[in-house]
Structures are given as C-alpha cells and as structure tokens.
Amino acid sequence: MTPDANLHQNLLPLFQYFESYQNLSSASKEEIASICTTVQIPKNKDLQAIGHTCRTIYFVKKGLCRIYYYKDGVDITESFAFENSLIARVESLFTGKPSKKGIQTLEDSEFIGIASPALFDLYDQFPEIERLFRKIFEAAYVETVNRIENIQFHTAEERYNDLVKSSPDLLQRVPLKHIASYLGITQVSLSRIRAKY
Amino acid sequence: MTPDANLHQNLLPLFQYFESYQNLSSASKEEIASICTTVQIPKNKDLQAIGHTCRTIYFVKKGLCRIYYYKDGVDITESFAFENSLIARVESLFTGKPSKKGIQTLEDSEFIGIASPALFDLYDQFPEIERLFRKIFEAAYVETVNRIENIQFHTAEERYNDLVKSSPDLLQRVPLKHIASYLGITQVSLSRIRAKY
DNA sequence: GGTTTTTTTTAACATATGTAAAAGGATTCC
DNA sequence: GGAATCCTTTTACATATGTTAAAAAAAACC
Numbered sequence: 128m129t130p131d132a133n134l135h136q137n138l139l140p141l142f143q144y145f146e147s148y149q150n151l152s153s154a155s156k157e158e159i160a161s162i163c164t165t166v167q168i169p170k171n172k173d174l175q176a177i178g179h180t181c182r183t184i185y186f187v188k189k190g191l192c193r194i195y196y197y198k199d200g201v202d203i204t205e206s207f208a209f210e211n212s213l214i215a216r217v218e219s220l221f222t223g224k225p226s227k228k229g230i231q232t233l234e235d236s237e238f239i240g241i242a243s244p245a246l247f248d249l250y251d252q253f254p255e256i257e258r259l260f261r262k263i264f265e266a267a268y269v270e271t272v273n274r275i276e277n278i279q280f281h282t283a284e285e286r287y288n289d290l291v292k293s294s295p296d297l298l299q300r301v302p303l304k305h306i307a308s309y310l311g312i313t314q315v316s317l318s319r320i321r322a323k324y
Numbered sequence: 325m326t327p328d329a330n331l332h333q334n335l336l337p338l339f340q341y342f343e344s345y346q347n348l349s350s351a352s353k354e355e356i357a358s359i360c361t362t363v364q365i366p367k368n369k370d371l372q373a374i375g376h377t378c379r380t381i382y383f384v385k386k387g388l389c390r391i392y393y394y395k396d397g398v399d400i401t402e403s404f405a406f407e408n409s410l411i412a413r414v415e416s417l418f419t420g421k422p423s424k425k426g427i428q429t430l431e432d433s434e435f436i437g438i439a440s441p442a443l444f445d446l447y448d449q450f451p452e453i454e455r456l457f458r459k460i461f462e463a464a465y466v467e468t469v470n471r472i473e474n475i476q477f478h479t480a481e482e483r484y485n486d487l488v489k490s491s492p493d494l495l496q497r498v499p500l501k502h503i504a505s506y507l508g509i510t511q512v513s514l515s516r517i518r519a520k521y
Numbered sequence: 522g523g524t525t526t527t528t529t530t531t532a533a534c535a536t537a538t539g540t541a542a543a544a545g546g547a548t549t550c551c
Numbered sequence: 552g553g554a555a556t557c558c559t560t561t562t563a564c565a566t567a568t569g570t571t572a573a574a575a576a577a578a579a580c581c
Binding site: 284 | 570
C-alpha cells in the first residue's frame, strides 16, 4: 500500500461520518486529509489540557473520552464522546479563547485530529467544506438545545434511565462518578437512584 | 423616498446586526432584503404557533417575545428575545420537523422575518451569506453550551440573580411566571427567592 | 497474592424545591 | 367603575437532592 492509500485507509471512518452530512469532492477530501493527524492516547490521559485554546477538532476512531472541568474544585463531566463521533470544546474553538475545559480519555483511544485554523482556511476555497461543518455544528446545536429541556424538566432519575437506554454500554465503560456529574447530581444521589432497581 | 430606499430603511437595524458578524456585499444585502418581510404583532399573540414547522428566522425590531411549549400541560418558557436579536425554533429550522414550541409576543412587537427556505437557497450563490449565518448560529451554539453549565451547577437563586443582572429590564417587561419557568423552577419557588431581598 | 488506592454504597441529617390551596394584588374588559 | 380574570405571594406539608462521614466493594499496583 502506498503511503497515500494508507492515509486514506486510516481516515475512512471519518469520511464515512462526513458523508452522512454532506458529499465531498475528491479535491476537498484530499485537502482535509492533508490537515489530519492520528493520535493514540492511553486510558485516563488528557488529550487536551485545561487552559489551552482549542485548535483541533477530534474524531473518535477507537475508545471513549469526556470533556470535563472543575467547578469549585469538583470534577464535572460536560459530555462523553464514543466511537464515530466528533468532539471539541466549542466554546473555545469558536471564540479563540482558552478553554476552562479539558478532554480526557476513559479508555485507550485513537483519534483523528483536524487542525481547525487550517480547516477554517479551507472554508474560503471550498464552500462545500464550510457547508459540511456548518451542518455538523447545526446538528450539535440542536442536540444541545434539546439537552437543556432534558436537564430542566426531568428528574435525575428520569435522566439516568434515559441515558442508560440511549447509551447501553455507557455503564460498562464509564465510572459512575462521571455519569453522576454529567447528570448534574452527586455520586451519592446516583447511588440512591440505582438502589431502587 | 423610493419604495426601495424605504425597504432598506426598515431593514437597517437588521443589517447593522449582521455587520457585527460579517460584512456583506451590496448584492448579498439586496438578495437578503428581497426575502424579508416586516410583521407587527400585538401583545400576547403567537408569532409562530405550536405545531408548525419553522420556516422563518425573525429579527426583533421592537418589543419582546419568548419561545414556549407545554410540558405535561404546564407552560414553559425556553428563551426570551429582546430588541436587536434573532429568534427561531432551531430544532425545527434545522431538522424540517414540526416544532413542539411556539413564539409568543410579550409586548406589542415588530419583527423582520427572513424566509429560511429562500435563505438556504441563497447559500449556494452567496457563500458569504452562508458564512454569516454559520457564524451567527455558532455563537448561539456556544451560548447554549454555556447555559447548560449555568443551569446544572448553579442554584435557582444564583440563576435568578444572574438573569436580573444581565437583563435588568426583564423584570419590568416579563411576568414572573415566565421567568420562573425559564429558570426551571415554580412560581412559588421564585417568589420565595425574591422574598429574601 | 497481598497492599494500596479508587470507586461505590450506605447512613444520618440538612436544605432547597415541589405541590396544593388560599388569599391578596393587579389588570383587563365591558 | 365594578366584575371577572390573571398574576403573585404566602402557608403547610412532602420529597428529592445535597453534605459529610464511614463502610464495603472493586480495581490497580508492586
């Protein structure tokens, strides 16, 4: 296999993911491929540290990670990202400000990193790339709006049951303490909810 | 004044708003102007009814409105929009599905409506228009992500105080029952919080 | 394989918010 | 301007979740 073919082999799941939003010309794919790098990170390590400005959008090829931050000294999980999804600290990516959040692996993981300054430059030449990412982030925006409704008008117990139903392997792969902070409750409270079943 | 100049006079605040995100060519402005209409709605009337699919993005020129829905028969306010801001039910706008939410005025109001199917068509011809709305919705996405943190890790009392500080005239212009449901608490609970001061 | 560390559960008590009902104020409307 | 409606507060009680501490269970490490 040539180095080039090898690269595309590595990026295959990423381009499959993209195609669910928007078809891309070969030229666009080439350009995107040229700004991607593959990263391997062991379990429980930081992929991106707290305090750094987000300049990379990651695609989870293997494994699992979370965005987290500290609130009054307490570790809070903002979100999880499983295989075949994108993850980025958007409040830093779109503002250029340093992020108060970090990205940490929860298993030995492999990511495809897309350099965001280079990506944003590609937007000028390739409107279809800009469109692709517009659609991706519009969908993420809609999910976030829906999550607010979920947080505000369901009990912690309902949110826990919904979460387990929508990500059945979450319980096997993620410590309960992270699930608790993601749900906005304490470990103790989550333990009480689980004890009911 | 010619009809054309009159139109642009009406749309001036909208284009000023746009310019804070992205400069537009005259051609782009003409095209956008051609898909805008002005709407006047009296107080407490629906601008967009529950159940209809969102095909218009509104700019609040005068007055005030809210996005609301019913949760188990209870009226919930999802968000407010004051003068010089955009409002749309994005979960319907970006998915094409009927919205479970409505938009209601809280004062006699005036809106500029932008027809979204026509707008999305303009994206093909005018990448700068697509870019403008990409940036607008990226910023809205970031705000929504930040709001989740605010909801999940602050008490209702803290959220109430923050809200009053960030929108001082909200209290004069919006009934407390809507503020309560926006904060995710009952009227009774909000009344107790207010009684402390 | 045993020790140490981390994770999860349990217990006891404190507090914030919910629910329901009633009363007081304010506004609307004829 | 009086009646009706809507909005806000208050009260009493119920419940969910938080806090702290300790015990139990599981996982990580030499």
